[in-house]
Amino acid sequence: MTSKQRKAQHVIIKGTKDGLTLLLDDQCSLDALIHELQDKLSEHPDTTSNVHGPVKVKLVIGKRYLDDIQIKELENTFSKEMNVIIDEVDSEVMTKADAEEMKQNNQMTRIVKFIRSGQVLEVKGDIILIGDVNPGATVKATGNIYILGRLRGVAHAGFTGNEEAVICASSMTPSQLRIASIIRRPPENKENETTGQEMECAYLNEENEMLIDKLQKLSSIRPNLTMDIDL
Amino acid sequence: MGEAIVVTSGKGGVGKTTTTANIGTALALTGKKVCLVDTDIGLRNLDVVMGLENRIIYDLVDVVEENCRLQQALIKDKRFDCLYLLPAAQTKDKSAVEPEQVKKLIHELKQDFDYILIDCPAGIEQGYKNAVAGADQAIVVTTPEISSVRDADRIIGLLEKEENVASPKLVINRIRNHMMVNGESMDVEEIVSILAIDLLGIVVDDDDVIKSSNNGEPVALDPKCKASIAYRNIARRINGETVPLMSLEDQTGVFKKMKKFLGIRG
Numbered sequence: 001m002t003s004k005q006r007k008a009q010h011v012i013i014k015g016t017k018d019g020l021t022l023l024l025d026d027q028c029s030l031d032a033l034i035h036e037l038q039d040k041l042s043e044h045p046d047t048t049s050n051v052h053g054p055v056k057v058k059l060v061i062g063k064r065y066l067d068d069i070q071i072k073e074l075e076n077t078f079s080k081e082m083n084v085i086i087d088e089v090d091s092e093v094m095t096k097a098d099a100e101e102m103k104q105n106n107q108m109t110r111i112v113k114f115i116r117s118g119q120v121l122e123v124k125g126d127i128i129l130i131g132d133v134n135p136g137a138t139v140k141a142t143g144n145i146y147i148l149g150r151l152r153g154v155a156h157a158g159f160t161g162n163e164e165a166v167i168c169a170s171s172m173t174p175s176q177l178r179i180a181s182i183i184r185r186p187p188e189n190k191e192n193e194t195t196g197q198e199m200e201c202a203y204l205n206e207e208n209e210m211l212i213d214k215l216q217k218l219s220s221i222r223p224n225l226t227m228d229i230d231l
Numbered sequence: 232m233g234e235a236i237v238v239t240s241g242k243g244g245v246g247k248t249t250t251t252a253n254i255g256t257a258l259a260l261t262g263k264k265v266c267l268v269d270t271d272i273g274l275r276n277l278d279v280v281m282g283l284e285n286r287i288i289y290d291l292v293d294v295v296e297e298n299c300r301l302q303q304a305l306i307k308d309k310r311f312d313c314l315y316l317l318p319a320a321q322t323k324d325k326s327a328v329e330p331e332q333v334k335k336l337i338h339e340l341k342q343d344f345d346y347i348l349i350d351c352p353a354g355i356e357q358g359y360k361n362a363v364a365g366a367d368q369a370i371v372v373t374t375p376e377i378s379s380v381r382d383a384d385r386i387i388g389l390l391e392k393e394e395n396v397a398s399p400k401l402v403i404n405r406i407r408n409h410m411m412v413n414g415e416s417m418d419v420e421e422i423v424s425i426l427a428i429d430l431l432g433i434v435v436d437d438d439d440v441i442k443s444s445n446n447g448e449p450v451a452l453d454p455k456c457k458a459s460i461a462y463r464n465i466a467r468r469i470n471g472e473t474v475p476l477m478s479l480e481d482q483t484g485v486f487k488k489m490k491k492f493l494g495i496r497g
């Protein structure tokens with residue numbers, strides 16, 4: 001009897017309006033968890049499956065790390081007993097690789113270099129490039145691109161799909177601009193070419209059209225880019 | 232121990248061979264011991280421009296394959312005792328030699344000569360790699376055309392990756408004053424601003440260059456021709472490079488002089 005009580009502490013099931021929340025103990029072994037889940041679920045025969053379709057389950061697993069295979073295993077345990085899908089896994093831990101990936105995508109890379117024809121500069125996160133991007137050269141970033149120099153080649157901001165990304169350059173005469181999957185090239189008529197290319201930024205509006213504006217407008221276009229500062 | 236300088240451009244037909252022949256001749260005029268090396272295997276031209284074609288017995292590939300000694304393949308110039316040419320093979324192709332072999336050969340030449348000028352073939356493949364292998368310095372030749380400047384930019388990017396080669400220097404060839412002044416072609420300032428490397432010299436487009444090349448007499452021998460003076464100036468600057476600060480002043484000086492020169496003409 002006592003052993004059964006102790007077991008019962010490993011899994012706590014809560015019902016919410018969105019589905020079920022399962023609080024899983026993070027100290028016991030995974031086998032113990034699965035075992036107990038099976039016990040608990042068999043004690044409560046499923047009545048909802050045929051009526052409402054799958055039940056959404058949120059797992060709260062504390063400081064336990066579950067990889068994709070283990071989550072699949074848990075899901076299989078559920079599906080034997082009832083019609084559920086794991087909607088969300090709430091964990092307080094992550095792998096080093098995931099953390100590094102996350103860090104890279106949020107970092108700012110500073111490069112002092114001329115990017116020449118045929119060269120491709122690709123970074124994760126934002127890039128600040130001190131130097132020119134020559135015709136035939138490409139700069140790619142998963143985040144924003146800031147160029148302290150002349151942009152004459154191709155710049156691709158948010159190339160993994162970030163539509164919020166912007167491209168800023170001291171001198172904006174690109175051969176092509178790309179943000180996420182949107183591509184824009186400068187107008188063909190040469191008359192417009194020499195006017196208003198200093199200190200500009202490119203961004204996508206709500207309709208996913210690429211616009212180019214003065215750098216002064218950037219703080220209102222992307223308020224999140226700047227930190228709050230009292231002057 | 233001499234210095235090996237590769238003359239390259241990426242694009243063909245901008246005047247690499249002519250530049251090599253003339254800078255070599257101009258350096259020889261200053262009394263330096265110079266060897267010209269043609270690495271354009273299969274499409275050799277340097278010997279023709281120097282007027283030494285019919286003196287060729289052995290070539291670069293023969294030396295690499297050890298069919299002859301290096302000294303046997305070197306052709307002494309008609310006009311100067313201190314100027315030699317190592318011709319390329321005409322019957323083979325670029326894959327006949329490996330970069331390491333060229334490097335060894337250039338190293339051997341550096342023992343005997345003050346300057347080794349390496350004429351690089353067009354392109355960025357095997358031939359380019361062979362030519363750059365033994366070089367300490369690089370001269371990038373471009374003309375005031377967009378396509379040529381684009382290729383020069385590409386080649387500068389590749390040269391910057393070479394650990395043994397110092398930062399390349401720029402020669403702008405075939406400058407037509409009237410077109411630059413009228414804004415019909417890129418001007419010197421624009422080219423330098425794109426390529427962002429030190430300017431070693433500018434050479435005006437001159438009928439005499441073609442005429443003398445056809446005669447096998449490098450134009451640098453003619454003291455009156457403008458292009459000849461340009462090549463001689465480049466040679467002086469190369470000589471001056473042993474004093475780093477001097478060369479920097481020299482270059483900016485020449486750049487300013489050129490602007491003034493263009494201004495007067497306009």
